[in-house]
Amino acid sequence: MTRSWKTLLPCLALPLGVGFLSSLLTRSAMDRFAALRQPPLSPPGWVFPLVWTVLYLLMGLSSYLVLTAGKGRPPGLGLYCLQLLFNFFWPLLFFGMGLYLPAFFWLLALWGLVLATAVQFSKTSRKAARLLLPYLAWTAFAGYLNLGVCLLNP
DSSP states (O other), rough: OOHHHHHHHHHHHHHHHHHHHHHHHHHHGHHHHSSSOOOOOOOOOHHHHHHHHHHHHHHHHHHHHHHHOOOOOOOTHHHHHHHHHHHHHIIIIISOOOHHHHHHHHHHHHHHHHHHHHHHHHHHHHHHHHTTTTHHHHHHHHHHHHHHHHHOOO
């Protein structure tokens, strides 16, 4: 497989940009979040940007593999874009607005969209679908953390 940098770079930049913009819009809420009671297993704050950066890179690589598979218009690209949109708005709901319960349900929808995207991507590239599995697992863990914050901080 020859790499097309003109395709790979935008594929990587799109999810990284989504994450960067949402973090930029919510960074002022981090002090308020740090004061909340956290559920057991909550990682230290420095873990989140590191994990999300890796996940965004995996998302971008996954979309690249699907786009360059050469099988016409690959299934799942619409779902991929929709899950990126949901991914963008979750931090705004959770951190920015402090709407913990609505953010939890939003995160459940995001998890479903990531799963549906992986299923659709698997029709074109099993490797692309497997690259989304860490994202799926982390989103489930984020759901646990989100619900925990919601229950511990009524």
